[in-house]
Amino acid sequence: MTGGAERDLRAARALPPAELRQRTVDGRGVADIRLLQMEDGPGRGQRLLVVRNASGIGFEVALDRGFDVASATWRGINIGWNSANGLPWPPNSIDAEDGVGFYRNFDGFIVTCGLDHIGGAKRSDAGHFIHKHRKAVFNPLHGRISSQRATLSGYGIDWSASEPVIWAEGVVRQSSVFGENLLLRRRVEIDVFGNAIRLNDVVENQGFRPTPHAILYHVNFGYPFLDESTQLAGDLNRDVVSAFNGEDKRPRADFVDYFQETPVVCDLPEASVELRNSALLGGVRARLSFSREALPSFGIWRTYQSGVYALALEPTRRFEPEGKSENGSLTLGAGDTAEYWMTIDLGSMP
Numbered sequence: 001m002t003g004g005a006e007r008d009l010r011a012a013r014a015l016p017p018a019e020l021r022q023r024t025v026d027g028r029g030v031a032d033i034r035l036l037q038m039e040d041g042p043g044r045g046q047r048l049l050v051v052r053n054a055s056g057i058g059f060e061v062a063l064d065r066g067f068d069v070a071s072a073t074w075r076g077i078n079i080g081w082n083s084a085n086g087l088p089w090p091p092n093s094i095d096a097e098d099g100v101g102f103y104r105n106f107d108g109f110i111v112t113c114g115l116d117h118i119g120g121a122k123r124s125d126a127g128h129f130i131h132k133h134r135k136a137v138f139n140p141l142h143g144r145i146s147s148q149r150a151t152l153s154g155y156g157i158d159w160s161a162s163e164p165v166i167w168a169e170g171v172v173r174q175s176s177v178f179g180e181n182l183l184l185r186r187r188v189e190i191d192v193f194g195n196a197i198r199l200n201d202v203v204e205n206q207g208f209r210p211t212p213h214a215i216l217y218h219v220n221f222g223y224p225f226l227d228e229s230t231q232l233a234g235d236l237n238r239d240v241v242s243a244f245n246g247e248d249k250r251p252r253a254d255f256v257d258y259f260q261e262t263p264v265v266c267d268l269p270e271a272s273v274e275l276r277n278s279a280l281l282g283g284v285r286a287r288l289s290f291s292r293e294a295l296p297s298f299g300i301w302r303t304y305q306s307g308v309y310a311l312a313l314e315p316t317r318r319f320e321p322e323g324k325s326e327n328g329s330l331t332l333g334a335g336d337t338a339e340y341w342m343t344i345d346l347g348s349m350p
Contacts, residue, residue: 009054013193017159030054031192033155033166042086049155049168054193057346062108064089067150067170067186069110069197074346077280080109081222081310091147099140105147110344113142114215115174115182115203118318128210131178142216145184148172157192164192173206181207182332196345203340205332213332214319217342218301219288220312225277230311234273234287235266236298249304249311257303259314264298273298273313276349283349290315290342315342 012020012030024030031053038046048070049061056075062068070087072080085107092104099121117124117139126137150170157166167189175181185202205211221230232244240262264271274287295315303310317330317338330338 009193012054027157027159027164027192031157031164031166033157033168035152035155038087038089042088044089046087046089047152051166051168051190053166053190055195055347057190057195057197059109059190059197061168061188062087063152063170064149065091065105065108066112066146066148067172067184067188068108068112068146069188069199070108072109072197072344072346074284075281077225077284078222079225079284079286079346081220081226081312083107083308083310094140094144094147095138099138102141102146109220110199111142111146111218111220112184112215113146113218114213115143115145115184116180116212116214116319117143118214118216118316124212126179129178130209134178137179142218143174143214145172145174145182148174150186159192163194166190166192175207180211181205182211182213195347196343199340199342201340202337203332204337205334208334210331210333212319213330213338214317215295215338215340216314216316217290217295218312218314219342219344220310221275221286222310224280225275225284225286226309226311227277227279229277229279231276231278232274232300233276235264235271236262236273237265240300244300251304251306251309253306255303255305257301257305257308259299259301261297261299264292266292269293271298275311275313278349281348285345285347285349287345288313288315288342289345291340294338294340295342 033051036048038044046064052058059072060070062070087107092101094101121141122139123136126134150172153169155168169187172184183204183206187200189198228249232241271292272287272289274285276285295317297316299314301312
C-alpha cells in the first residue's frame with residue numbers, strides 16, 4: 001500500500017461511526033459480505049459468502065464445502081490456490097478410486113481434513129460402534145468433512161464493536177447411522193480495518209459412543225504468491241527453513257509431490273509460520289498462527305508439478321489407535337469437545 005493509501009485507511013479507521021456513515025451510509029465503501037450462489041461451471045448451485053475489507057483482503061467462504069475458505073486475495077494479488085476442479089458441486093464421491101476421490105474435489109485456500117481421519121485411505125476397526133454389520137469403517141483420503149454442506153447460523157458486519165468485524169458462523173455435521181456423529185461449529189471473521197482472517201472451530205461428539213477425532217488444516221498457497229521468490233520463516237527448524245529457501249520452486253512436469261513433517265520450534269503457546277514473497281508489491285507476507293497444544297503436529301506439502309503448482313502449510317492433530325505412538329491423539333467421548341483456532345495474517349513485509 002502506498003503512503004497515501006495508508007493514511008487514508010488510518011483516517012477512515014479513526015472516524016466515529018456516525019461520521020463514517022456520512023461518507024458510506026451502509027459501510028460498503030470500506031467492507032462487505034454477501035451471500036451468493038454460483039450459477040455456472042462445475043460449482044453451479046453452491047453457496048458462497050464473498051467478503052472484502054478496508055485493508056484490501058478478499059476471500060470466499062464455501063458453505064457447501066465444509067464452510068472452508070475457498071479463495072483469498074490481498075490488494076488484488078492471489079494468495080490462495082485453486083485447481084482445475086472448480087469447486088465441484090455436488091462433490092464427487094470421496095470413496096471412489098480406492099478412496100482417493102478427494103482429488104476430484106480438492107480445491108481452495110483452506111481445506112479442512114477430518115473429522116475422524118486424516119492421511120491416506122485405509123480401513124479401521126469399528127468395534128467401538130458395537131453393530132453386528134459394521135466391523136470396520138472405510139476412511140477415504142483426508143476424511144469427509146470438506147465435502148459436507150453447512151447450515152448457516154448467521155453472517156454480517158458488527159459496526160458496534162470497538163473494532164468493527166465481518167463475521168460468519170455455520171455448523172457442519174459428519175455422521176453415519178451406527179457410526180460417528182461429529183459436529184463442527186465454525187466462526188470465520190476479519191476486522192473491517194484488519195489484516196487477519198480468523199478461524200475458530202469447536203468439534204463436538206454428538207453421538208453416544210467414543211469416536212476417534214483427527215483434524216488437519218490444509219492451507220494452500222498458489223501463484224503468483226507462490227513462485228520462485230517464495231521464502232519460509234517462523235517457528236521451524238533452521239535446517240528445514242534453509243533447505244526450503246534454497247530449493248528450486250519452478251513448476252515442472254515431472255515433479256512428484258511430497259509431504260514433509262517437521263517439528264515446531266517454539267516455547268510459547270502460539271506458534272507462527274510465515275511465507276514471504278519479496279517480488280510482489282515491494283514484499284508480501286502470509287503469517288499462519290495456531291495453538292501448539294491443540295495442533296501439535298505440523299507439515300509442509302510441496303507440489304511444484306506443472307498444472308497443479310501448490311504449497312501447503314498444515315497444522316494437524318492426529319488420531320492413532322491404542323498401542324501406537326500418540327502425538328497429541330484424541331478420542332472424543334459422548335458430548336466431548338475439542339477447540340481449535342487459526343489466524344492467517346496478510347500484509348506487507350516489514
